[in-house]
Amino acid sequence: MTSSSPASRAGLSTLLKSTFRSLRWHNYRLWASGAFISNVGTWMQRIAQDWLVLTHLTNHSGTAVGVVMSLQFGPPIILMPLAGRVADRVDRRKLLLVTQSAMAATALGLGLLVLTGLVTLWHVYLFAGLMGCISAFDSPVRQIFVAELVGDEDLPNAIALNSTLFNSAQLIGPAVAGVIIAAIGTGWLFFINGLSFIAVLVALMKIRVGELRQLPKATVSGGASMIDGLGYVWHKPDLVIALTMLFLVGTYGLNFPIFISTMSVTEFHGGSHLYGVLSSAMAVGSVIGALLAARRESPRVAVLAISAFAFGVACTLGAVMPNVWSFGVILVALGAIAQTFTTSTNSLVQLRTQPSMRGRVMAIYMAIFLGCTPLGAPLVGWVADTFGPRWALGVGAGSGFVAAIFALTYHRYRAIKARLPH
Numbered sequence: 001m002t003s004s005s006p007a008s009r010a011g012l013s014t015l016l017k018s019t020f021r022s023l024r025w026h027n028y029r030l031w032a033s034g035a036f037i038s039n040v041g042t043w044m045q046r047i048a049q050d051w052l053v054l055t056h057l058t059n060h061s062g063t064a065v066g067v068v069m070s071l072q073f074g075p076p077i078i079l080m081p082l083a084g085r086v087a088d089r090v091d092r093r094k095l096l097l098v099t100q101s102a103m104a105a106t107a108l109g110l111g112l113l114v115l116t117g118l119v120t121l122w123h124v125y126l127f128a129g130l131m132g133c134i135s136a137f138d139s140p141v142r143q144i145f146v147a148e149l150v151g152d153e154d155l156p157n158a159i160a161l162n163s164t165l166f167n168s169a170q171l172i173g174p175a176v177a178g179v180i181i182a183a184i185g186t187g188w189l190f191f192i193n194g195l196s197f198i199a200v201l202v203a204l205m206k207i208r209v210g211e212l213r214q215l216p217k218a219t220v221s222g223g224a225s226m227i228d229g230l231g232y233v234w235h236k237p238d239l240v241i242a243l244t245m246l247f248l249v250g251t252y253g254l255n256f257p258i259f260i261s262t263m264s265v266t267e268f269h270g271g272s273h274l275y276g277v278l279s280s281a282m283a284v285g286s287v288i289g290a291l292l293a294a295r296r297e298s299p300r301v302a303v304l305a306i307s308a309f310a311f312g313v314a315c316t317l318g319a320v321m322p323n324v325w326s327f328g329v330i331l332v333a334l335g336a337i338a339q340t341f342t343t344s345t346n347s348l349v350q351l352r353t354q355p356s357m358r359g360r361v362m363a364i365y366m367a368i369f370l371g372c373t374p375l376g377a378p379l380v381g382w383v384a385d386t387f388g389p390r391w392a393l394g395v396g397a398g399s400g401f402v403a404a405i406f407a408l409t410y411h412r413y414r415a416i417k418a419r420l421p422h
Contacts (some may be wrong), residue, residue, distance in 0.1 A: 019294045022158040027207045028149040034203025036165045038100075041196025043173025044180075045107055047276060048189035049124065050257050051181055052114065054265065057121045062262045062389070064121065066381030068128045069257065070374030075132035076139065076367040077375075084229055084363030087140040088356070093212070096145060097204050099138035104197035106130050111190025132370075139366040144358050147350065148212045156347040160294035163343045167290055167335070170283030178276025229360030238352050239361070241301050241410055242345050245308055245403040246368050249341065251376035252399035253311060256282065256338075258381050259318075259396065260331070262389035268324045281328040285335025293340055299348040305407040307341040312400030319393035342369070 022028050050065055058064045076083065086095070110127040113119040143159075150158045177189055233239045260282065264275040293299075314334040321327040346365070353361045376395075384392040 019157075019291060020161065022150050022154045022161050025150050025154070027211055028146075028158060030203045030207055031145075031149055031200075032161065032165055034200035035162070036169055037199035038196045039166050039169035040173045040176075041107075041193035043170050043279075044177040044189045045193035046257065047174045047177035047279065048181060048186040049110075049128075050261050051177075051275065052119070052186045053121065053124055054261055056186070057119070057124065060262075060265055062258050062381035062384040062392075063378060064381075065258055065261060066255070066374075066377035066379075068124060069255070069377040071125050072128035072132045072374070073135070073370040073377075074374040075129065076136040076363075076370045077372070079133065079136035080363050080367040083136045083140055083366075084360035086137060086359075087144060087363055088359030090141075092141045092145045092148065093204055093207065093209070095141050096138065097201060099134050099141070100197050100200055100204070102134045103131060103138070104194045104201075106134070107190050107197075108194035111187055111194060114185075114187035114190060135370060136366075139370055140359060140363040143346065143350070143362050143366065147355070147358070148214075149207075151213070152351070155350060156299060157294050159347050159350070160290050160343050163339055164287055164290035164294065167283050167286030167339060170286060171280050174276040174279035174283070176276075178273045181276075182271070182273060229357065229364055232353070232357050233361060233364060236352060237410070238301055239349060241407050242304060242348050243365065243368055244410075245304055245407055246342075246345050246365070247372050248403040248406065249308055249311060249399050250369055251372040252380060253315065253396040254338065254342075254373045255377050255380045255392070255396065258377060258384055259389060259393055262381075262384045262392065263327065266384075267389055268327070270324070274324065278324070278328055278331060282331040282335040285332035285337075286339040287335075288332075289336035289339030290343055292336070293343040293347075299344040299351070301348070301407060301411065303344045304341060304348070305404050305411075307337055307344065308400045308407065309404035310337045310400070311341060312397045312404065315393050315397035315400060319390040319397065 023032070049068065053064050053068055054060055054062075106127055110119070110123070113123050146158050146162060147155055180189055233243060256279075260278050261275055264270045264278055268274060311334070314330060314337050318327060318330040318334060321330055349361060349365050350358060380392050380395055383395055
């Protein structure tokens with residue numbers, strides 16, 4: 001066997017440096033390491049929470065899982081105006097210290113209820129709602145904070161690496177959660193997640209504040225109304241396309257906890273182990289998709305349209321897979337496609353928005369990304385309960401196809417309008 005040539009080794013080294021170039025920033029390395037540990041805990045709690053609702057507090061109710069998702073991810077829609085205003089005006093590192101601490105407290109509180117045997121379904125609903133309210137302020141600030149850690153030239157790469165780390169955590173969290181649930185139950189997973197926030201809090205405290213990029217912040221005289229953000233988006237065709245596509249796919253397609261949990265229980269008759277393994281299978285694809293996104297210099301609308309169409313195809317194939325092995329393979333592909341779509345959308349929205357408007361525009365983005373999935377979750381859960389989880393996947397497929405058609409139609413409309421005499 002011959003060793004690789006110097007040219008091939010140099011090419012591999014260049015590829016790795018390009019893919020992971022954001023790690024040359026000290027502050028980003030700190031943030032990424034803390035966030036990864038916290039994300040592992042977050043994924044463990046997600047599995048525990050879904051499993052608690054699906055198998056202990058209800059009789060395999062996909063609708064109840066959908067309601068939990070609505071309460072946890074719905075508040076960004078209601079709180080969007082205030083969250084956007086705050087994100088454009090505050091010290092973002094300090095706000096993250098507050099929000100991350102509050103999230104840790106909610107995880108520990110719910111864990112205590114589960115371990116003492118006092119938990120009921122309405123408790124889960126309550127804590128999901130509290131987590132959603134905190135996330136409404138945490139999420140847009142967390143997205144913008146990445147731009148303070150790296151330069152604009154590395155921003156798409158940093159966003160993609162964030163997604164890589166988040167989905168790498170998904171490889172570990174669900175698999176470990178499945179084992180722990182089978183061994184000692186769900187309660188301790190909430191405590192583990194609460195403690196995992198220590199890592200990101202330490203990272204935030206150790207960041208070199210003097211090296212943070214000072215992004216422009218909105219002032220009272222400059223206006224911080226969400227009306228400004230919506231008006232800004234309306235006059236940016238690429239933003240209109242990206243956010244509308246995200247709304248369509250996010251509302252009806254990104255309901256993976258419902259898809260995977262109901263397929264695991266009702267179609268393949270598995271337990272928590274299978275749910276964890278299938279979630280990890282999807283995470284493999286998500287990591288692949290995020291790493292591919294990290295290599296791209298700048299996102300384009302065409303990438304969004306292609307990935308949305310591919311999402312529809314993958315959901316369609318998943319809906320007709322006859323056994324758990326073939327379904328797992330489709331989940332890998334679906335994870336890669338969904339990650340390509342969401343990561344590219346995030347990068348495009350941030351880079352096509354001027355820095356002083358990013359808080360308000362990213363609040364709109366996060367309200368759609370986090371808030372619209374719960375709007376569709378009860379419907380998708382009802383479809384899974386009434387017609388079966390394969391039909392629920394069909395709803396997801398339709399969202400991808402409609403989003404791709406919208407992008408092509410709107411783009412052609414703008415092109416024709418530009419050629420008409422004014």
